[in-house]
Amino acid sequence: MLLEIRESLAPADHQTHRQYPFSVPADCTRLDLHVRYWPKMTSADESRELVARAVGAQRLELAERVGQLRSDHWAADFEGADLRVPNLLTISLDDASGAYRGAGHRHQADQQLTLGYSSASPGLYPGPLPAGDWTLTLTAHTLVSAQCEVEIQIGAEIASSRP
Numbered sequence: 001m002l003l004e005i006r007e008s009l010a011p012a013d014h015q016t017h018r019q020y021p022f023s024v025p026a027d028c029t030r031l032d033l034h035v036r037y038w039p040k041m042t043s044a045d046e047s048r049e050l051v052a053r054a055v056g057a058q059r060l061e062l063a064e065r066v067g068q069l070r071s072d073h074w075a076a077d078f079e080g081a082d083l084r085v086p087n088l089l090t091i092s093l094d095d096a097s098g099a100y101r102g103a104g105h106r107h108q109a110d111q112q113l114t115l116g117y118s119s120a121s122p123g124l125y126p127g128p129l130p131a132g133d134w135t136l137t138l139t140a141h142t143l144v145s146a147q148c149e150v151e152i153q154i155g156a157e158i159a160s161s162r163p
Contacts, residue, residue, distance in 0.1 A: 096132030
């Protein structure tokens with residue numbers, strides 16, 4: 001295992017970046033990444049509160065631009081809606097030479113990604129896997145639940161020296 005982390009994030013971590021260095025050994029032929037976080041969605045009660053607060057603030061701003069009647073009409077579309085608000089965490093990779101190797105910018109809360117010389121998961125760039133210090137960046141694009149657990153594991157496949 002090249003990297004194994006488990007962290008608890010809170011709303012104060014919303015729109016932040018955390019960097020985690022890890023060392024890729026010589027003769028590495030593939031990196032296997034597992035990224036998982038939970039909860040994906042806030043609870044129904046938390047979501048109602050977040051939506052009500054956001055719609056209320058946007059309603060006031062909209063009224064200044066288009067008038068109260070149009071603003072009220074727009075806001076009415078959200079009344080009684082059962083909307084759930086998701087957390088969104090993503091990762092990106094930089095290799096030992098400092099080259100950007102892509103991002104797992106997906107909405108799934110449980111992702112299995114691979115990066116190798118000739119193939120890679122969508123969003124990642126295949127190519128040589130230079131030995132040395134790489135960086136995984138975890139970005140908390142949207143973090144609205146009271147707490148969000150994240151686990152990241154990176155493993156490596158090494159070329160065999162056996163005939």
